[in-house]
Amino acid sequence: MSNWVPRRNERGMTIIELMISMVAMLLVVGAALMFIISQVRVNAATFERSAVQRGGRIALAIMGREIGRAGLGLPHYLAFQELKAAGDRCAQAPQLSVASLDYLREWRLVSATGDTTGGTLTLESASPEPTGVATDVDILAGQWLYLYQSTAYDSATPASGAHGHGMVHVGGKRTAGDTDVDIGSTTYGLKKLDLSSTTIVPTSPSRKTAVLLAQVSTFGVDCTDDPTKPYLFWATRGVGEERLPLAAVVDTSVLANDAPLVRALANERVGLRFRFLVDRDQNGEPDDLDGSGALDDDDWVPNASLAGNFPADLELVTAVEVQLRLRSERPDPRTGRYQVQDFLERMQTANIRTPLSHKYLFVDNTGL
Numbered sequence: 001m002s003n004w005v006p007r008r009n010e011r012g013m014t015i016i017e018l019m020i021s022m023v024a025m026l027l028v029v030g031a032a033l034m035f036i037i038s039q040v041r042v043n044a045a046t047f048e049r050s051a052v053q054r055g056g057r058i059a060l061a062i063m064g065r066e067i068g069r070a071g072l073g074l075p076h077y078l079a080f081q082e083l084k085a086a087g088d089r090c091a092q093a094p095q096l097s098v099a100s101l102d103y104l105r106e107w108r109l110v111s112a113t114g115d116t117t118g119g120t121l122t123l124e125s126a127s128p129e130p131t132g133v134a135t136d137v138d139i140l141a142g143q144w145l146y147l148y149q150s151t152a153y154d155s156a157t158p159a160s161g162a163h164g165h166g167m168v169h170v171g172g173k174r175t176a177g178d179t180d181v182d183i184g185s186t187t188y189g190l191k192k193l194d195l196s197s198t199t200i201v202p203t204s205p206s207r208k209t210a211v212l213l214a215q216v217s218t219f220g221v222d223c224t225d226d227p228t229k230p231y232l233f234w235a236t237r238g239v240g241e242e243r244l245p246l247a248a249v250v251d252t253s254v255l256a257n258d259a260p261l262v263r264a265l266a267n268e269r270v271g272l273r274f275r276f277l278v279d280r281d282q283n284g285e286p287d288d289l290d291g292s293g294a295l296d297d298d299d300w301v302p303n304a305s306l307a308g309n310f311p312a313d314l315e316l317v318t319a320v321e322v323q324l325r326l327r328s329e330r331p332d333p334r335t336g337r338y339q340v341q342d343f344l345e346r347m348q349t350a351n352i353r354t355p356l357s358h359k360y361l362f363v364d365n366t367g368l
Contacts, residue, residue, distance in 0.1 A: 048328035055247035056343040071352035073101030095220030102213040105134035109209035114195035139174040142237040144214040166193030251327040275300035275321040284355035
């Protein structure tokens with residue numbers, strides 16, 4: 001019996017078959033890689049767009065809170081510290097400083113030495129009022145203090161610092177428990193408080209001078225570190241203090257025609273813009289500047305125009321419009337262009353009492 005077994009065909013792939021297989025494999029791998037690269041680019045663009053939108057929303061929320069508080073507990077002429085048409089470190093954008101009062105604690109002033117350039121405040125006690133409720137805290141260098149003496153207020157001379165109304169800038173840290181406060185400056189906007197004035201310190205037992213913390217916030221654009229990546233900042237102690245980044249990157253290019261949210265002047269940069277409603281006739285209502293019979297977009301005063309009439313108009317603001325334009329940090333990998341997003345918010349300044357019939361009333365927190 002034969003054990004013969006048919007021999008199998010052991011011939012391999014030909015070169016042509018191998019090349020066809022390799023080409024097919026390369027096509028499949030290439031298609032997969034192209035899909036992955038496309039998805040990475042889409043995800044990167046989506047992340048950049050989300051970061052811009054998130055940064056803009058957060059920035060406007062903080063600005064809305066601080067601007068909305070402007071003038072709380074203060075005379076209307078102290079609600080805004082300053083408005084610059086061009087910022088100090090980035091001349092392509094304006095800069096706005098607003099102030100409000102902190103009612104949580106109140107000290108009593110027993111004496112003051114100095115003049116219009118600075119000096120020292122001596123507190124009656126290191127323990128603030130209301131007694132048993134308020135706790136003493138450090139007063140940091142760079143913070144602002146509001147001084148008020150319970151005497152008559154003459155609206156004709158607010159800038160002189162008469163009658164104990166005014167802001168002072170702390171020069172050195174006052175540690176909790178100390179009764180002396182070093183004052184580095186008494187200049188607030190265009191106003192100066194004279195620490196040598198007899199109106200600062202009580203002249204009779206029936207009068208008192210209250211000292212309270214003031215929150216002064218400055219918003220603007222800083223491009224010192226990297227001119228190609230200017231950022232929106234928030235200085236929580238006012239002009240010249242440490243700047244916290246709120247959003248990056250601010251688009252400081254000249255206004256394009258494709259910005260429907262924005263009404264801008266010729267060749268104006270749109271990274272950050274402020275516009276204002278004002279009550280110049282002080283009747284308690286924003287002015288109809290264009291005479292149309294109704295408030296409209298033409299009644300909003302641009303920051304450049306208002307800065308030119310500072311502080312007169314700024315003391316009579318009833319609402320602030322903030323326009324912000326942000327761009328992505330990196331170009332869209334699909335198009336090579338930056339993604340740009342416009343933000344627009346209008347904020348009422350209800351704490352600024354503009355009517356002539358409304359006199360300033362200081363609320364003593366010891367009675368709260």
